[in-house]
């Protein structure tokens with residue numbers, strides 16, 4: 001008899017969600033992008049900015065993960081505004097996304113603080129240079145990209161830990177923790 005028990009894991013990432021007004025504007029931008037690039041626009045409720053992607057984490061480690069986030073919160077990263085000013089296209093993975101011309105220092109501080117604390121706690125993740133991007137259309141084929149008439153700006157006051165995967169029979173994201181900025 002095979003008595004091996006498969007470890008239960010969840011696919012998780014830290015992210016920032018736009019506020020309601022920015023979410024609406026980003027969804028409209030995704031619609032415009034889809035019209036010029038084909039592909040499949042992100043569902044409005046799924047539009048987000050990833051901070052750190054962890055991938056599969058043992059459910060037994062989720063408490064430790066939240067503890068890391070608590071420490072980062074307690075260190076007091078300053079709140080900041082995020083301004084979407086640009087639309088870009090990555091040909092290699094056919095993703096059209098919203099980006100920013102100047103990455104806010106608060107965002108860099110938060111991503112760095114999370115990466116350092118996660119690394120120190122023994123969590124594995126991809127340590128590539130952080131390129132803030134908000135995926136708007138997948139499987140895109142963009143020849144031209146629409147201009148933004150004005151930036152889409154929102155005040156970032158918290159970050160979230162999100163579970164990625166099936167929930168209620170459909171794939172999506174489920175927030176499992178949230179932490180305020182200072």
Ligand code: ATP
Nearest residue numbers: 011012013048049050052053126135138164165171
């Ligand atoms: P799907 O993979 O089913 O198309 P998704 O990409 O939205 O959906 P995930 O793959 O779980 O869902 O990714 C969650 C978030 O983490 C997304 O913002 C995604 O761009 C980002 N992400 C996924 N894999 C990586 C990775 N290896 N490095 C950095 N970010 C990643």
Ligand code: MG
Nearest residue numbers: 053135138164
């Ligand atoms: Mg993915």
